[in-house]
Structures are given as C-alpha cells and as structure tokens.
Amino acid sequence: MATLSDVAAEAGVSPTAVSRYLNNRIDLPQATRDRIDAAIAKLDYRPNLLARRLSTGKSEAIALVTPDIANPFFAELAAAVERQAHASGYSVYITSTGGHADAEINAIRRMADSHVDGLIMTTNRVDDGSLAGLLAGRENVVLLDEDIVGVSVPRVFVDNAEGAYLAAKHLIEMGHKDIALIGGPHRLMSVNERLAGFTRAMDEAGLPVRPGWVLLGDYTRDYGAAAASVLLDAVDLPTAILACSDYIAIGVLQVVREHGLSIPGDISLVGFDDMAFAALVDPPLTTIRQPVAAMGELAVKHLLALLEGQTPPAETRLPVELVTRQSVAAPSR
C-alpha cells in the first residue's frame, strides 16, 4: 500500500503539502496540484483511515448497537440508520448483542475503544443500572426506540401510548367490550406506555381493564402463544386481543387456530409494529404502524447534531397509525 510519503516523494513535495492539499488546507499552484494528483493516481494511493483517525481523534463513524440484527424490526432500523449516516459521510458499525446485559456493555465498550464518534443505542431489556452507568453523562449517544432510565441523552421514540389507544379504540368502535392485552416485558417503557394507552381507551369507554386479561412477558411469538393459551383456557374469553407486537400476534394467531377458533370470527386481533409479514399472514393483520425508517433517520440526525455541538430535542415522539386489515370484526357474542 502506498503511503502519503510515497506520494510526496513521487510528486517531489513534502508529506505535509500532500496532506494539506488533500484536506483542502492549502492553496497550491496548478502545476503542483497536477503533480500530486498524478502521483496519487500512479501509486493508487488511498489514505489509511486508521492513521487519520488516530491522528485527528475523529472517525467519521458511528455505532449502532442493537439487540438482534436478525429481527426485521432492528434490521430495518439499521438500514435506515446506515442510509442516513452515509448521506452525511459517516460510516456505521452495527453490532447485535443478543439482548444480554454483558454483551451490551461489551459492545458499547468495544465501540468506544474503536473510537467511533457517536453511538445509537437500541435495547429491549429493562436496564439494571449498568447501562445507565456506562452511558450517563456522555455527549455522543442517542437512545432509540426504547428508554434506559437515568440516561439523559437525546431520545427518539414512537408514540406508544397513542398506538395502543388507537388500537383499543378501534376494537371498541367495532363493538368489543371484552378486550385483553398481551404485552412485552414488564416495566419496559414501551410496554408501560402501551398499557397506559390501552387503559385510557378503556376508561374513556367506561370499560373495565380486567387484571387477568393483561398479560406481560415478551415481545416474542412464543410468549404470544403462551399468553393466548392462558387466555383461551379460562372460563370466559375476551372477544378481542390487543397484541403489543406483531410477533406476539402471530403466536396468538397460531394458538387461537389450534383451539379451533377463528380470527376474526371468534376473536378479533390487533398487532403492533406493522412488520412486513403482517400483511401476509392469514388473516392479514390489523396493526399499528411504526415509522421505522423515520426513527432511524431522526436518530442519526440528532446524533450528528450532538456531535456538532448543537442540542437536539431531549425527546422526540414519532406518530404511529392504525392499519386496518382483516383480523378485526364485530364481536359475535
């Protein structure tokens, strides 16, 4: 690999001149510029980014740490982050942690050690304080999608409460009164908020939120199935289920079918996220759409603003919308 010095020698100037020329920090006469350009072309010179980063202390790169890149939600988020970052000349380094606390900590450490300029953090656990400790006080972090309590960095979330409210209201307007909610991990911000939105809709309609019909566990298909089993094995059944993620919804779908019931014939179902498969399942899922791409883009914008010393909003809420398909009908009972 040719180095800057090689180019300088070839062009008959000093390395300083070449460096400053390449970084637009010097005005050179045309003849000199031509010689340098020729030398670069001849030697196929490409600057060593590592050396540059070490020297300047800037990397023009950001990291995205994510629980699981194989999860389409985070994958889409990652794609959006990358698109937006590239548009601003930044590279992005994506890591997935598997959702384990120690892996998250390692990932953050490793990224910091590799000297990325900033970090976008998504998680799907509730933190025990260790993440907060690592992240607190940093000026180059933004939180995306899910909160970490005690970390006062810019945050980009979706309007979770509104989403659940819209979903519940839709069910209520279709005539449902007996509505159950299946949600993600207890105490996770999005879960709290979705539960709150659900409760508000029920309250407004004068409908009770039955404790036995609020099941909190995981944003997974398996948990959806397990929770649906609990619901369906009880003596009285809800006429509708609000699943706090589309993954939960397909678990519900499967179990409902296994119980010989039909959706939406016997039970109506609303999901959350509008993942790509939501339109493809049988029946196509009525769900709450999250603006995934916008979330990723905004997170990058806020991070880059932060890096430039500006002060992006402490918290941004992106709007969600109800997408009606065919998993909701009027109650038959």
Add this chain to the structure above:
Amino acid sequence: MATLSDVAAEAGVSPTAVSRYLNNRIDLPQATRDRIDAAIAKLDYRPNLLARRLSTGKSEAIALVTPDIANPFFAELAAAVERQAHASGYSVYITSTGGHADAEINAIRRMADSHVDGLIMTTNRVDDGSLAGLLAGRENVVLLDEDIVGVSVPRVFVDNAEGAYLAAKHLIEMGHKDIALIGGPHRLMSVNERLAGFTRAMDEAGLPVRPGWVLLGDYTRDYGAAAASVLLDAVDLPTAILACSDYIAIGVLQVVREHGLSIPGDISLVGFDDMAFAALVDPPLTTIRQPVAAMGELAVKHLLALLEGQTPPAETRLPVELVTRQSVAAPSR
C-alpha cells in the same frame, strides 16, 4: 482517557513494560504486575484499539458487505456471521450497499481502508467485472451465497440445483406435469443453478420445460406478482409454479388470489429460502430451506482459516431441504 504511558508512570515502569505485560510478552515479578494492575484499575485504562491496529497492522475485525441488511435473509446471515466471529474474538463491521455496483465498490474500498483483516462478500447482482477486478488476487476474502465470476477466493454456497430439483420432483410426485418456474436475475449463479435443477427433474420425468413458462427477473415480491400475471393471463395455465424465492412466492400468492384462483386448489406453489414468513402466509408455503446460520458460520470459519494462512476448500456447498406445508396439492385439472 488514560493512555499506556499514564499507566506506566503511575506504576513506575516504562510504557514498554506495560505494553508487553498486557500482551503477555514478558514475565514480570508479582510485585510489578500488581503495581501495573493497580494503575490500570485506578486510571480505568482501556487500550486504544485504533493505535494498536495502526501499530500492529492487524485489526481483529472483519467486514461483511451485503446488499440489504433490511432483507431478513441477509439479516439472518449477518447475525450468524457476527455470532461466529465474536466467538473467535473478531469484531464484524456490516455494511449494506443497496445492491448498487458503485456502492459495493465503495463499501469494499472503505473496508479495506479501515484495515479490516478480511471481508465476507454477499451480492445479488451479476458483476460486470469491476467487483472481480477489486477482489481478484486478494487473500482475505470469502464469497458467500452468490458467486462473482473471475474471483478465485473460497466460496460458500448452497446446493441450488438440488433445491430446485427437490422442489420440482415434489411437484411431479404430486402429479403435476405443467410446471412453471419464476426465477431471479438472468445469469445470476443461483438462478442458473436452480433452473438447471428444475430442468433435470423435468427431464428425468420426461416432462417438457416450456420456454414461456420460465420467467426470470428478480428475487422480489413485485417481480413474482408481475410474472404470475403473465402466466395467468395466457391461454393455458400451469398447474404448479416453482418460485425461486419466498419473496417471489408471495407475489405469486397475491396475484393468484386476485385472479380468483386458490392455492393449492387451482395452482400449487413451492417457494425457496424458507424465510420466517413462509410458515405464516396463507396457505403456509411449501419451500426449500437454506441453512442460513450454517452458511454464515462457515464463511467466517473459512475466512479466519485464510487469515491464518491455511487453505479452506475453494467451494463448499451446503445442503438444502424440502419443507412441505400446504401450498402444494394434486392438480385438479
């Protein structure tokens, strides 16, 4: 941030000693080790990876360049690559290119400039020679999933021909004779091979491959829909369609339904890939499963072998399997 020298000063030894101690290149008496450890703890020292990489010329990191991380196939591949690389102490930097030639080239360049030790390349286009030019002769690259002609680096593929053969044979055994194939981009290796496997199965059964029933375009839902429209608007219809990807298959699904036909009642359908949604669509899709995780793991293993100067197999074919669900039935006509 504390540096090595800070630690050395704190511990009352030279930076050399600390460096060599941390890299296990020196035996120090317990007392000295304790002083260094204490200094590290006190200063919360973490080595600067950039500096280390610049100095050693090794990065303990590999890059994965991929057309689109938002595509669950590549996302799953990425997750597997990351898992396996981490297990060997390597970081991985994932980039997606959007499937554009220049973006691919940029990505490869950028990765090379950031001095990753090696590169795993996946693509979904047929190369015009520019990628081949960039990659040819490199000793630290492996190709995954799709070939780039003229690049003689280790390759990890799936047994495409066998997959299509199994799918076609399954249809034939169910009684189908009029079978169409909808495939990805013309001249892409996987497409060629799947077409070949299809043809072999038809030949063995003494069945003709009708040129009008072989449609090549893209591995996308849109193309699947477009191709299905062509097929269904003709005078005589196939009784079965072999879609060379599950994305194509769902496009087909949609169009078949729009034509008032049912799957598998009127037309049987087999997909390829066994993406997560294949089991969720209506009807659940019979498809060919690719061992995605194994592909990613093997690519990493072969790359690391390469980096250690070993010679992994020039080409590995991973087996596929037929997953029967409910999109195939005996022909009604």
Add this chain to the structure above:
DNA sequence: TTGGCTATGTAAAGCGCTTTACTAGCGATA
C-alpha cells in the same frame, strides 16, 4: 535600499500503541 507582504511551501512533533534491540545489576561458576 530596505521592509514587508504574499505565495509556496517544509520540519518536526504528536496521536497511542508495539517491537526490536539493548542494558544494568546480580549471583553463580570456572
């Protein structure tokens, strides 16, 4: 003729680490 300005650069230090040589001191050995 001198002083100063502009144009065109360069020398050298430094980013934080690794690594190759080298060495001071000391006990044991011949």
Add this chain to the structure above:
DNA sequence: TATCGCTAGTAAAGCGCTTTACATAGCCAA
C-alpha cells in the same frame, strides 16, 4: 577475579497521518 547467564526491565523507532509553527523567494512600495 573475570566471565557468564539470568532477571527485570528500558530506549527509541516506527505505524501513517495531521497540524503547528516556521522558512524562503520574489516582488512591490516607500
């Protein structure tokens, strides 16, 4: 006593770049 070998380190160069401070030549004005 001179030498050897071992222990416990160290000095300094180098990875490839950036950046600060300085330098020289030529020209113009006073």
